[in-house]
Amino acid sequence: MTDAVQVRLLFFARSRELAGTSETSIQVPKTTTVNNLLKIIVKHYPQLEPVVDSVAVAVNEEFQGNSVELTLTAGDIVAIIPPISGG
Amino acid sequence: MTDAVQVRLLFFARSRELAGTSETSIQVPKTTTVNNLLKIIVKHYPQLEPVVDSVAVAVNEEFQGNSVELTLTAGDIVAIIPPISGG
Amino acid sequence: MLNLDYVSVTEKHLDLNALTDMVGREDGGAISTFIGTTRNSFQGKAVVRLEYEAYCTMAEKQMSVICDTIRKTYNVLNIAIAHRIGVVPVREASVIIAISSAHRIDSLEAVHYAIDAVKELVPIWKKEVYADGSEPEWKENCEGCTKSLSKK
Amino acid sequence: MLNLDYVSVTEKHLDLNALTDMVGREDGGAISTFIGTTRNSFQGKAVVRLEYEAYCTMAEKQMSVICDTIRKTYNVLNIAIAHRIGVVPVREASVIIAISSAHRIDSLEAVHYAIDAVKELVPIWKKEVYADGSEPEWKENCEGCTKSLSKK
Numbered sequence: 001m002t003d004a005v006q007v008r009l010l011f012f013a014r015s016r017e018l019a020g021t022s023e024t025s026i027q028v029p030k031t032t033t034v035n036n037l038l039k040i041i042v043k044h045y046p047q048l049e050p051v052v053d054s055v056a057v058a059v060n061e062e063f064q065g066n067s068v069e070l071t072l073t074a075g076d077i078v079a080i081i082p083p084i085s086g087g
Numbered sequence: 088m089t090d091a092v093q094v095r096l097l098f099f100a101r102s103r104e105l106a107g108t109s110e111t112s113i114q115v116p117k118t119t120t121v122n123n124l125l126k127i128i129v130k131h132y133p134q135l136e137p138v139v140d141s142v143a144v145a146v147n148e149e150f151q152g153n154s155v156e157l158t159l160t161a162g163d164i165v166a167i168i169p170p171i172s173g174g
Numbered sequence: 175m176l177n178l179d180y181v182s183v184t185e186k187h188l189d190l191n192a193l194t195d196m197v198g199r200e201d202g203g204a205i206s207t208f209i210g211t212t213r214n215s216f217q218g219k220a221v222v223r224l225e226y227e228a229y230c231t232m233a234e235k236q237m238s239v240i241c242d243t244i245r246k247t248y249n250v251l252n253i254a255i256a257h258r259i260g261v262v263p264v265r266e267a268s269v270i271i272a273i274s275s276a277h278r279i280d281s282l283e284a285v286h287y288a289i290d291a292v293k294e295l296v297p298i299w300k301k302e303v304y305a306d307g308s309e310p311e312w313k314e315n316c317e318g319c320t321k322s323l324s325k326k
Numbered sequence: 327m328l329n330l331d332y333v334s335v336t337e338k339h340l341d342l343n344a345l346t347d348m349v350g351r352e353d354g355g356a357i358s359t360f361i362g363t364t365r366n367s368f369q370g371k372a373v374v375r376l377e378y379e380a381y382c383t384m385a386e387k388q389m390s391v392i393c394d395t396i397r398k399t400y401n402v403l404n405i406a407i408a409h410r411i412g413v414v415p416v417r418e419a420s421v422i423i424a425i426s427s428a429h430r431i432d433s434l435e436a437v438h439y440a441i442d443a444v445k446e447l448v449p450i451w452k453k454e455v456y457a458d459g460s461e462p463e464w465k466e467n468c469e470g471c472t473k474s475l476s477k478k
Binding site: 061 | 362384420441447448
């Protein structure tokens with residue numbers, strides 16, 4: 001992975017409980033889609049498999065389209081966002 | 088006026104200021120329409136002439152249709168209701 | 175749990191917390207409120223205060239009719255409608271409506287309906303007093319509305 | 327007068343009076359509010375409390391985005407959106423939205439939009455804890471909503 005970067009990875013709510021942590025860091029390709037990013041994360045945290053289809057992803061606090069090609073930078077904050085239930 | 092009854096007559100807001108009183112009593116026909124009632128009232132209080140077309144009438148605290156035939160009883164409360172501006 | 179319809183025409187300062195506490199319920203997930211406040215100007219003229227006058231007994235009766243209509247249309251829990259009369263200084267509340275419901279859509283829509291209905295159906299009047307000393311004016315919520323009431 | 331957008335995710339008890347005071351203005355004639363409260367049951371199961379968790383920095387950012395959208399759509403004056411996190415006991419407020427406007431239609435519609443938007447766009451989650459000791463549940467505001475966010 002010559003074009004790999006290290007990003008921060010945040011988990012919340014159910015995904016946090018399943019992952020067993022609220023934050024970690026992970027190496028990912030510099031350019032990738034959200035769908036591919038999720039596949040990589042599930043490889044590290046297979047226990048997220050049941051929820052992966054229902055989560056959204058935010059990069060640096062902005063929601064990202066699933067098929068958008070992301071360009072990530074070292075230190076970027078990737079967050080797994082389970083279905084929202086605020087209010 | 089054999090079929091006349093004495094009713095209480097209430098004025099509010101602008102009609103109260105024009106009439107110079109908030110309450111009086113007046114002799115009116117036992118059966119009459121709201122329009123006719125207003126004509127009688129304006130005969131007693133000609134200063135209400137400028138507002139008579141914009142007021143509604145309530146009898147015993149219920150709005151009455153202008154052309155409805157009212158049957159009044161002695162002591163009924165007739166109220167002149169200028170355009171509402173609550174809220 | 176019994177439903178509450180609270181209606182009030184009062185010379186006292188309106189207490190938002192007291193009214194929302196009154197409509198709040200353990201089986202409710204939503205409280206919507208509307209607060210009408212006195213504005214400091216009308217068409218460029220500075221307003222120093224409003225003076226409200228009511229046909230009190232009929233006003234509270236009409237507020238109860240509005241509560242009945244709300245219950246026929248929306249799935250609400252408790253309703254409170256309170257209108258202040260007398261002098262209301264700028265920025266203070268002249269009317270507060272607070273409605274609770276299990277789900278938000280009902281109280282949101284019911285409050286909207288309720289304030290429209292109060293302005294149309296409840297015999298209360300306001301006189302605007304201006305800073306420039308010009309003749310105070312009795313306001314009208316919308317032209318012809320009151321006249322059309324008599325047909326309802 | 328400058329417009330205020332106040333957004334807050336806090337562990338503290340939400341203060342309705344403080345928030346409405348904050349949005350109240352001399353040039354405003356209307357304040358509409360929405361208060362989300364904790365219900366005591368879900369599908370027949372007694373709920374003892376809700377526990378809220380937020381992605382705080384992003385949540386406040388999303389609330390600010392909602393404020394921007396409100397200003398593009400409705401003619402409002404001040405906006406306050408506050409969400410409580412941590413444990414919220416039954417009957418207490420988890421979210422309060424308060425919006426002022428010159429005329430009532432704007433704040434009424436803006437508050438309705440705002441609570442819908444908060445429930446759809448702000449990364450906050452609630453876990454329901456039941457009296458019968460059954461497994462606490464992470465709620466979802468509506469199925470598929472979050473997934474659809476990623477397309478927005």
